[in-house]
Amino acid sequence: MTNALSRLLEKRDWLMADGATGTNLFNMGLSSGDAPEMWNEEHPDRIMKLYQGAVDSGSDIFLTNSFGGNASRLKLHNAEKRAGELSRISAELGREVADKAGRPVIVAGSVGPTGDIMAPMGPLTHELAVEIFHQQAEGLKEGGADVLWLETISAPEEYKAAAEAFKLADMPWCGTMSFDTAGRTMMGVTSEAMVKMVEKLENPPLAYGANCGVGASDLLRTVLGFAAMGVERPIIAKGNAGIPKYEDGHIHYDGTPELMAEYAIMARDCGATIIGGCCGTMPDHLAKMHEALSTRPRGPRPTLEQITELLGGFSSATDGTGDLSDAPTRRATRRRKV
């Protein structure tokens, strides 16, 4: 393994990833409705400031501003032809920031979902999905990304299509899914099902895990689910800074930097190796997380009770793993016996 992330993983037993992209860019003046990827070209200074914020807070890995930089998403802004180019620029800007950091910092080329539902349920075919992901992957590679970073995926079919595309681009990669529906992804994937799916891939990721979703508690329950499956690849935990709350006409994420520091420590104790934030996670949060990860000792694997005590309750009673003998089952139909 000659890539920068593998080298770093050999030397360290935890790495810190970055926080939010969207939340930070909105604070810098991005209008909602605009594609953030356009800023790679229009406001490279602000994108580099976003990256620099993560680096200055201690992140070992940051994700490029290319989450929606695939043809399927950019089509909504009539920019589908620019997917490769905008992705390339996002990585070039990242390279510039990382190379000046004075320590190894990984530029991870962010690849988000296509936003389309895959066949047979929806219109997106496997072949087209591979093509869309491949195009973006080549752009990120050309721009100098160290690894590709698939994130916020719900459908196993889409995850597999990306894995295939990344092989075509000959790039190492990481990939996380978003467990936002009663502990599963929107498409019903449990942490257990993800492990089984990933470990069967012809081109498996260097590391995998969960990002975004509901809150820090749910995310850690998912990480415990990965760990319970005996996952040997590094596990990634990138949770939101709490849950958005609507109070007195304002909306804010309820996770404080102190709370996210607790989350980071617990994520590591749950078995995660790569720990970061997602929506709502600002440089202040990252700095506290880094301080906690650097100074506090490892502890025993937390129980579900300890997670809820410290970080708040779960969004659902179960996450579809473990003992399901009490869980309701599918209707027995005549054609398909349960």
Place this chain on the structure above:
Amino acid sequence: MSDEEDDIILSELSDDELVDQMMDDLYDGLKDEIMEAVNILLERSWEPYDILTRPLVGGMTIVGNDFRDGILFVPEVLLAANAMKGGMSILKPLLVETGAPTIGKMVIGTVKGDIHDIGKNLVAMMMEGAGFEIVDLGINNAVEGYLEALDKEKADILGMSALLTTTMPYMKVVIDTLKEQGKRDDYIVLVGGAPLNEEFGRAIGADAYCRDAAVAVETAKSFMARKHNRAPS
């Protein structure tokens, strides 16, 4: 499974058995079987409206309930909705011909500033699966676009979706404009999206916040029932 399938010959089932089998087949997402069964019931002189409401909407209600209860997930529900649409493609022209009451018509889109549409797409697909007519305005809709479509389509329901905390307040702009123009009571306004909650829905004056696509369908159905009951017959 294929052995089981061979055992069932839809045309040999009694009406009641066939309705039960259609509910099963919807649950299993079997489009061809649903279309075949709809044609059989039409040959047996069933009213199109009865076919729509008994086996199809009835079957989708079971699917919706199991989705709500975490037994089924989006892929299964989309397959069921697709099977339902197969049946609807046969029934729709007949329903128009016979002047049967429609289940309801919904204008849906993500609000101005919001480009996240997968939740909206799911709601549209499931609403369609439940027999509603859907006018999908896509992403990034300004208040004028919503109002024009509601008026032009003679819609019953307005569905607005937002994924961002920065865009959800725009829903209030749309509702306030409806109020100003005296049109608020003409429509059922449903809102949804990951960062929303019931409290927010109430605060902006929506009729309901819908947690997920299944809840959206149920909520739309119950509001439409109330609307029909209110209407002078």
